[in-house]
Amino acid sequence: xxxxxxxxxxxxxxxxxxxxxxxxxxxxxxxxxxxxxxxxxxxxxxxxxxxxxxxxxxxxxxxxxxxxxxxxxxxxxxxxxxxxxxxxxxxxxxxxxxxxxxxxxxxxxxxxxxxxxxxxxxxxxxxxxxxxxxxxxxxxxxxxxxxxxxxxxxxxxxxxxxxxxxxxxxxxxxxxxxxxxxxxxxxxxxxxxxxxxxxxxxxxxxxxxxxxxxxxxxxxxxxxxxxxxxxxxx
Numbered sequence: 001x002x003x004x005x006x007x008x009x010x011x012x013x014x015x016x017x018x019x020x021x022x023x024x025x026x027x028x029x030x031x032x033x034x035x036x037x038x039x040x041x042x043x044x045x046x047x048x049x050x051x052x053x054x055x056x057x058x059x060x061x062x063x064x065x066x067x068x069x070x071x072x073x074x075x076x077x078x079x080x081x082x083x084x085x086x087x088x089x090x091x092x093x094x095x096x097x098x099x100x101x102x103x104x105x106x107x108x109x110x111x112x113x114x115x116x117x118x119x120x121x122x123x124x125x126x127x128x129x130x131x132x133x134x135x136x137x138x139x140x141x142x143x144x145x146x147x148x149x150x151x152x153x154x155x156x157x158x159x160x161x162x163x164x165x166x167x168x169x170x171x172x173x174x175x176x177x178x179x180x181x182x183x184x185x186x187x188x189x190x191x192x193x194x195x196x197x198x199x200x201x202x203x204x205x206x207x208x209x210x211x212x213x214x215x216x217x218x219x220x221x222x223x224x225x226x227x228x229x230x231x232x233x234x
Contacts, residue, residue: 005130009139012152015159018134026132036135038085041096106189137196149204
């Protein structure tokens with residue numbers, strides 16, 4: 001008999017590889033991958049482009065007033081085999097990964113109206129289960145009923161180095177120290193915000209991947225999913 005589909009909620013710190021794990025897990029399970037981080041980054045990019053996020057500050061009221069103008073979609077890219085993020089019909093997958101967006105995404109994510117808007121969209125997307133989703137509050141706010149919750153973390157220095165390698169590999173001129181400071185600042189903001197702060201769900205399994213290879217952490221995560229699916233077999 002066909003195994004029951006579940007929701008896999010993956011939370012954790014910035015630049016700890018949550019998206020990498022979630023994408024590969026979804027691919028192996030034949031599940032849909034929902035990139036919550038990309039959704040917040042898309043709104044952040046909109047804010048930057050419209051001068052609602054500049055000089056280190058975010059115009060909260062100005063951004064909230066224009067949320068209705070923002071349409072976010074995920075479209076399958078046959079070349080990469082992954083979903084690309086679209087903002088009002090434009091492919092912004094590469095632009096939203098830049099340090100300029102990273103510098104503002106955490107403050108944008110603290111805005112209650114932004115979070116409420118995206119949480120409603122995300123919950124609707126997961127209604128039929130069979131999804132893997134990563135972010136900051138997936139297991140605590142978006143899908144507290146998820147059958148499997150993972151909390152991923154790694155040392156700040158390790159996360160900064162991974163981010164540095166990723167960006168320089170794409171030809172971007174960045175500073176390791178600047179990235180490390182950004183990682184630490186995002187941790188502070190994400191954990192301290194009043195609306196849906198980053199925290200480990202009580203029933204989440206912790207995955208510290210500071211010294212694990214991608215294959216090692218994937219096999220661990222896949223094993224946990226299979227255990228849950230096995231328990232849910234009819």
